Amino acid sequence: xxxxxxxxxxxxxxxxxxxxxxxxxxxxxxxxxxxxxxxxxxxxxxxxxxxxxxxxxxxxxxxxxxxxxxxxxxxxxxxxxxxxxxxxxxxxxxxxxxxxxxxxxxxxxxxxxxxxxxxxxxxxxxxxxxxxxxxxxxxxxxxxxxxxxxxxxxxxxxxxxxxxxxxxxxxxxxxxxxxxxxxxxxxxxxxxxxxxxxxxxxxxxxxxxxxxxxxxxxxxxxxxxxxxxxxxxxxxxxxxxxxxxxxxxxxxx
Ligand code: PEP
Numbered sequence: 001x002x003x004x005x006x007x008x009x010x011x012x013x014x015x016x017x018x019x020x021x022x023x024x025x026x027x028x029x030x031x032x033x034x035x036x037x038x039x040x041x042x043x044x045x046x047x048x049x050x051x052x053x054x055x056x057x058x059x060x061x062x063x064x065x066x067x068x069x070x071x072x073x074x075x076x077x078x079x080x081x082x083x084x085x086x087x088x089x090x091x092x093x094x095x096x097x098x099x100x101x102x103x104x105x106x107x108x109x110x111x112x113x114x115x116x117x118x119x120x121x122x123x124x125x126x127x128x129x130x131x132x133x134x135x136x137x138x139x140x141x142x143x144x145x146x147x148x149x150x151x152x153x154x155x156x157x158x159x160x161x162x163x164x165x166x167x168x169x170x171x172x173x174x175x176x177x178x179x180x181x182x183x184x185x186x187x188x189x190x191x192x193x194x195x196x197x198x199x200x201x202x203x204x205x206x207x208x209x210x211x212x213x214x215x216x217x218x219x220x221x222x223x224x225x226x227x228x229x230x231x232x233x234x235x236x237x238x239x240x241x242x243x244x245x246x247x248x249x250x251x252x253x
């Protein structure tokens with residue numbers, strides 16, 4: 001059985017101004033010093049990636065981008081390419097965050113193109129999936145995950161999966177304070193892991209890191225992390241508070 005290293009990632013979304021971003025990065029780096037056996041990353045706003053990379057230099061905290069374009073570059077005003085992200089020191093890029101899907105209209109096909117481009121660039125992709133409140137209420141959760149995984153991972157081989165992390169984020173739990181209970185989250189994580197057995201192989205399923213996301217905080221992280229198929233967290237709101245994210249990174253093992 002594979003030993004999956006827990007992975008805690010902060011998603012700062014459209015928050016912070018430059019001095020705050022740099023201070024937060026330094027605080028996360030300090031908090032992570034004593035956290036052993038855990039991978040830590042922060043996905044900072046695009047304009048602050050370079051200074052945040054500087055602040056994280058020599059620390060164990062990796063840098064991530066929150067989104068990217070699937071094209072290599074060119075006349076795409078406002079877009080950020082994977083080459084740009086790589087050149088400022090990103091190791092990870094989010095793909096398919098629910099806010100990109102619902103507010104900016106990213107389709108499963110767009111998410112797939114971004115995922116492939118991230119991997120082609122030699123970066124690691126955090127592919128976000130998850131159901132809406134209505135979909136959960138109508139019993140569609142597993143079906144939604146199936147579609148988003150099938151479409152999002154088109155063309156991604158078992159070998160390429162070594163650079164893919166899945167973030168299961170029930171949309172009704174993101175930024176709402178409504179965390180899925182550990183039981184509810186575990187049930188879907190177990191489904192996702194089995195999906196990888198059926199659609200890839202046992203080795204991929206055993207090794208893939210599946211983060212939970214949705215109002216993770218210092219009070220609920222330990223119970224979530226005690227679930228066998230929850231390998232980490234993608235954290236929005238609480239990642240903006242140095243103290244909370246420090247506690248998350250140093251969850252009770
Ligand atoms: C997220 O942004 O991916 C997220 C899970 O946000 P929050 O922790 O605020 O719910």
